[in-house]
Amino acid sequence: MARTRTSLSLEQIIEAAITTLDAVGAEKMTLRGLAAQLDSGVASLYWYAAGKDQLMAIVSDELLGRALDEAEALERADQPHPKQFENYPPPEPDGRTSTGTAEGLLQIRRLVLCLFVQMLEHRWLASQLIKAGPDEQNSLTYWELVGQALQNSGLDLTRQLQASMVVSTYASGMGAEVSQRAIEREAAEDAEAQQTAQIDHWASFSEEDFPFVHSVLGEFENLDEASDFIMGLDLVLSGLERLTWD
């Protein structure tokens, strides 16, 4: 085995880091474990990144870039959303909505859903995107693309800025919540038993004090982890659409 000048590369580190992060999560992934997986030493990683935080920022930006690429590919192919979400069609635009606005909102929906795909595959991504500000390259591009989709909406500039930040923020904020619930569900060896046990626990509370919880206990089987995220996203976009009516 010919050892070249550099036995490590940033791409290799990123790939290994993603694998490890997917396996054990952000907190339990250690630089020692990552170095061992790369058949290397801990200190070597510090030549490529200033520390664990920066390494995770780099890795997150990589996945954000993949989401942007996927969104662009879908737009070229005239697909309204990733194929994973065919069961969640975009709501019909109202008659009062201009075609420019409707197209912009669909672009935003496609973009956010592409990012959400990455969040479902990598449960640590969303909370990491929260910690790292919009300093990275792809994070800025993401924000820019959301904003561009709003430029033909007829909203004034302040509203455009606000709406772009709300949408950008929504993805990572809501994504972090959904990811966390998915992590907890996976932590139990028997996911289904865990679910029913949770429901039974809720059922043990007084029906008098918690009438709503009791009333919806039977509705949980109709939901999956994606439905909350997508419904909330469509509520935001629906509210945004309504803003353009006045």
Add this chain to the structure above:
Amino acid sequence: MARTRTSLSLEQIIEAAITTLDAVGAEKMTLRGLAAQLDSGVASLYWYAAGKDQLMAIVSDELLGRALDEAEALERADQPHPKQFENYPPPEPDGRTSTGTAEGLLQIRRLVLCLFVQMLEHRWLASQLIKAGPDEQNSLTYWELVGQALQNSGLDLTRQLQASMVVSTYASGMGAEVSQRAIEREAAEDAEAQQTAQIDHWASFSEEDFPFVHSVLGEFENLDEASDFIMGLDLVLSGLERLTWD
């Protein structure tokens, strides 16, 4: 000084923990520092809580309880929202909306804003609420109250459940994002210089590649940290209101 049987109490620990967390944040708060502030030893804390994670869950639930109390007090006084947000009046309900729905949405808005007040005072709270599931007492009550406000909306049970989870999730998810940006802004000794430096940095990017970013650069002075959260909340509620029309 007569040393009683127990020199520590859970209430004292909670109070000291909140103070320390507000001062240094969740990650830099150490059990050693907390014990020193209580003039006690590290291991003593383990008699009251199983570990740092559980301690933070207890503290978070305490603040969530304060938010619930404040919301109840406001409802008694017929106040639509905490006085901190008088500059952000609730949007007028549409004519097509039933009074039951409009009242429910206003209750939700008041509840979420009371929680947001605590998040602004304690920047570590939101991300902590994400990590801890809805197992704690007040977390369940919070969810229940959101759901009760939806029971007269005319939505079917599945939609009620979905909407209640979207709203509950929105607060912590979006709150974590807003809190993080506030932390970063405070980290710099000169907040205003930091802000203009950030804007200058964005301005350094190509106007051709980032037309939207350039167009809204001058609008930042019109926003504060609360506006994104509240606008997003009102967008969600507006979308929810629209759902009840059909």
Add this chain to the structure above:
DNA sequence: TTCGCCAATGGAACGACGTTCGATGCATCG
């Protein structure tokens, strides 16, 4: 009152982590 139990405490140590330091290898160039 006295004794013994046990809730409650805290000093010390353990193991794991992120990070730093210094020495070493090795390709490249004069």
Add this chain to the structure above:
DNA sequence: CGATGCATCGAACGTCGTTCCATTGGCGAA
């Protein structure tokens, strides 16, 4: 062929959450 500097890695440092265990002191039972 020797010097330069990029790239690597073993070892150590400091700090953290956590655990162990001896000790304390109030309180009920005899």
